[in-house]
Amino acid sequence: MKSLEHILMEVLAGWNGEHVSEPVLAAVRELATDARFDDITLSLKAFVARFGRQSLVYSVNHLPGVLLHNYVYRSTEASAAIVDEYWLNNEAGAAIKAAAFKDGQLAMVVSKIIQDLDAMTVLALSDRSE
Known part of the structure; x- marks a missing residue:
């Protein structure tokens, strides 16, 4: 597994300097794949x-989607339909954005999302067996 510093150096080395969101989201994608949520916050x-908070507005707004596609879908037993329903109705994106800059909070929020999804899956399976 690459160190956070190595990942950041790689994404910045490949960046053309135009949109800060490019290296930010590239780093987040790689870190999310390995469930490195504290490193995402760092x-x-x-x-x-380095670039100011205003430069990261686009990236933070897209953080929930990146986590959804690079971690959540593959980390739960829930079907895509259950995940999508949860994502639309439970303000998961807002919780992720609120936790993004708080040490240790992003991991807790994502863990709760996975727990909720797994519980919804158990309920859906028990409803089908009745």
């Missing part, structure tokens, strides 16, 4: 320190 803070 990388977001590093980008804010």
Whole structure:
């Protein structure tokens, strides 16, 4: 597994300097795949320190979708339909954005999302067997 510093150096080396969201989201995608949520928070803070919080608005707004596609779908037993329903009705995206810059909070929010999805799956399966 690559170190956070190595990932950040790679994404910045490949960046053309135009849109800060490019290296930010590239780093988040790689970190999300390995469930490195604390490192996502650290990388977001590093980008804010270097480029300013306003430069990360687009990236933070897209953070929930990146986590959904790079972690959530493959980390739960829930069907895509259950995940999509949960995502639309339970403000998962807002919770992720609120936790993004708080140490240790992003991992807790994503863990709760996975727990909720798994519980919904158990309920859906028990409803079908009745």
